[in-house]
Amino acid sequence: MKKINIVTGHYGSGKTEFAINYALKLKESHGSSVICDMDIVNPYFRTNDAVSFLKNEGVSVIAPEYANTNLDLPSLPSDIISVFSENSPPSVLDVGGDDDGAIALGQFYPYLSKEDYEMFFVINALRPDTSSADGIIKLIKDIEYVSRCKVTSLVNNTNLSYLSSVKDITDSISLIDEVSNLTGIKVKYISGKEDILSKLPEELKEKLFPLKLFMQLPFDAFA
Amino acid sequence: MSKVLMKGNEALAEAAIRAGCRHFFGYPITPQTEVSAYMAKKMPKIGGTFLQAESEVAAINMVYGAGGAGVRVMTSSSSPGISLKQEGISYIAGADVPCVIVNIVRGGPGLGGIQPAQSDYFQATKGGGHGDYHLVVLAPSSIQEMVDLTSDAFDIGDKYRCPVMIMGDGMLGQMMEPVEFKDADVSNLPEKTWATTGTGMKRKKNIINSLFLEASELEKLVLERQERYAEIAKNEVRYEAVDVEDADVVLVAYGTTSRIAKTAMAKAKEMGLKVGIIRPITLWPFPFEAFNNALNGKDKKFLCVEMSTGQMIEDVKLAVGDKAEVHFFGRTGGIVPTPKEILNKIIELGGAK
Numbered sequence: 343m344k345k346i347n348i349v350t351g352h353y354g355s356g357k358t359e360f361a362i363n364y365a366l367k368l369k370e371s372h373g374s375s376v377i378c379d380m381d382i383v384n385p386y387f388r389t390n391d392a393v394s395f396l397k398n399e400g401v402s403v404i405a406p407e408y409a410n411t412n413l414d415l416p417s418l419p420s421d422i423i424s425v426f427s428e429n430s431p432p433s434v435l436d437v438g439g440d441d442d443g444a445i446a447l448g449q450f451y452p453y454l455s456k457e458d459y460e461m462f463f464v465i466n467a468l469r470p471d472t473s474s475a476d477g478i479i480k481l482i483k484d485i486e487y488v489s490r491c492k493v494t495s496l497v498n499n500t501n502l503s504y505l506s507s508v509k510d511i512t513d514s515i516s517l518i519d520e521v522s523n524l525t526g527i528k529v530k531y532i533s534g535k536e537d538i539l540s541k542l543p544e545e546l547k548e549k550l551f552p553l554k555l556f557m558q559l560p561f562d563a564f565a
Numbered sequence: 566m567s568k569v570l571m572k573g574n575e576a577l578a579e580a581a582i583r584a585g586c587r588h589f590f591g592y593p594i595t596p597q598t599e600v601s602a603y604m605a606k607k608m609p610k611i612g613g614t615f616l617q618a619e620s621e622v623a624a625i626n627m628v629y630g631a632g633g634a635g636v637r638v639m640t641s642s643s644s645p646g647i648s649l650k651q652e653g654i655s656y657i658a659g660a661d662v663p664c665v666i667v668n669i670v671r672g673g674p675g676l677g678g679i680q681p682a683q684s685d686y687f688q689a690t691k692g693g694g695h696g697d698y699h700l701v702v703l704a705p706s707s708i709q710e711m712v713d714l715t716s717d718a719f720d721i722g723d724k725y726r727c728p729v730m731i732m733g734d735g736m737l738g739q740m741m742e743p744v745e746f747k748d749a750d751v752s753n754l755p756e757k758t759w760a761t762t763g764t765g766m767k768r769k770k771n772i773i774n775s776l777f778l779e780a781s782e783l784e785k786l787v788l789e790r791q792e793r794y795a796e797i798a799k800n801e802v803r804y805e806a807v808d809v810e811d812a813d814v815v816l817v818a819y820g821t822t823s824r825i826a827k828t829a830m831a832k833a834k835e836m837g838l839k840v841g842i843i844r845p846i847t848l849w850p851f852p853f854e855a856f857n858n859a860l861n862g863k864d865k866k867f868l869c870v871e872m873s874t875g876q877m878i879e880d881v882k883l884a885v886g887d888k889a890e891v892h893f894f895g896r897t898g899g900i901v902p903t904p905k906e907i908l909n910k911i912i913e914l915g916g917a918k
Contacts, residue, residue, distance in 0.1 A: 354572055354741050386596065386680075386739040412678030412899065414595045468570045468743075470579075502570050502743040559740060560901045561824035 344460040351464035353439025356499040361436035374431035379405035382416035383438035392556040426453040441484035451490040463493040467500040467514035495530035574599035580715035585751035587613035588638040590627035596735035597669035600641040621646040625653030632662040633773035635760025641667035655694030659775030663722030669738035672899035680899025681735030686876035690849040702848040708742040804852035805844040812841030818870040829907035856884035
């Protein structure tokens with residue numbers, strides 16, 4: 343695992359769920375981790391929603407001061423810079439959706455260019471704009487262009503929210519493989535709800551990354 | 566077509582395009598901006614017009630013009646932006662121009678906040694702009710229903726020559742859900758003989774206008790319009806009623822709040838309480854019939870749940886009259902009620918321990 347882990351993708355790909363789970367995994371393997379909410383695009387449903395859970399789990403959260411308030415201000419917290427210091431624990435940068443969100447990453451290029459970072463691109467093949475190889479590759483290129491960083495791994499997070507099925511994932515495998523072949527970027531993980539992943543064929547097992555879901559709607563849960 | 570995962574705002578925009586909307590005029594505002602963003606991306610690719618106007622006032626007047634020329638046209642905004650559009654909406658209603666207006670409601674009054682709310686119910690159903698007019702107001706509770714109602718909104722607008730509003734709260738605009746688009750055939754829509762499409766020197770010119778120099782002429786038209794509203798009230802009322810007949814407590818809620826209410830209702834049933842729900846889908850015309858049906862059976866109490874300090878409750882009271890108690894639970898200012906809070910209120914009314 344790399345020290346700096348950037349999570350990008352189309353909005354609605356499940357980036358934030360993946361980012362939160364990856365931060366928890368880093369915490370487990372390294373004793374501590376940091377997650378940065380760098381989303382300057384979405385007003386609702388963001389890393390900051392899970393902040394108390396993450397802090398309890400020992401994951402530090404760096405989030406815009408005004409996240410989830412009524413101030414719709416696309417500013418980033420200055421302490422993001424701390425993740426590049428030598429003493430920082432491994433970190434996850436949860437970047438906003440699309441190239442619009444990835445613009446916020448560009449300013450860290452001077453630091454990132456000196457780091458051996460991981461940059462995930464999370465794909466949900468059931469989102470209309472990322473349901474074809476052309477659509478996915480265009481978005482990868484757009485995000486790479488504005489962020490000046492290179493995507494290093496693909497994450498297949500194909501899902502239909504509460505209607506997700508095993509078939510959704512198996513149907514997407516050939517498309518994501520095609521993207522991988524055309525771009526030379528490897529598919530590192532297939533992520534999703536644990537009960538669905540456990541039913542996937544044996545040959546995919548080594549790539550599985552089960553997710554605990556955090557972005558709940560108020561009518562989903564009875565707390 | 567199979568299901569895809571979409572954000573409410575983009576699904577709404579796609580549904581409008583599939584309903585034959587090729588003209589969109591808007592101005593960005595959270596939490597509705599993705600409607601405009603989606604239209605900006607898609608319209609140029611399909612030969613449509615997307616225009617980001619200089620203001621909401623300009624956008625609604627562009628809608629007025631395009632609708633008057635007979636095309637399917639939409640605009641969208643959120644609460645403060647909808648307030649700005651009211652003058653244009655009144656003119657559109659006064660000129661009998663069909664169009665679709667989307668309000669993805671946020672906290673108010675004033676600039677309020679960007680979190681979800683339902684506090685524009687009065688504005689949407691009781692006028693908003695000046696004059697004797699109504700908007701047909703559709704209130705979906707899921708993204709699928711929002712997609713289906715978008716297509717209906719254009720049909721209703723064309724059929725009765727009136728502006729139609731789709732009202733969702735910020736959550737409905739921002740959340741993601743699986744959705745399926747049913748391909749409607751919009752290639753053969755009825756001709757709009759009243760529209761300003763050019764006379765071709767073959768007919769008298771059509772005029773789109775809301776100014777009348779003779780009071781008697783204006784009164785005649787306003788009364789004719791009232792007859793059309795009566796037709797709408799007769800034909801277009803929509804609601805969902807679940808387990809109402811046997812209920813001790815009937816919840817009344819619309820939009821995403823109805824889904825939170827249903828979660829509370831399921832829990833209450835587990836506890837042995839008899840709870841039902843009436844979910845208005847058309848906020849205007851209001852589904853009075855659902856309440857008449859509910860009042861025919863045994864005695865019950867009504868609990869209106871809203872993301873406001875109580876606006877729809879006035880229509881609920883009008884529907885119920887003195888035949889039953891009407892209670893209220895609401896959160897406002899961008900706070901979403903929890904199922905637990907609603908359950909507590911049900912228990913309080915239902916008398917269970």
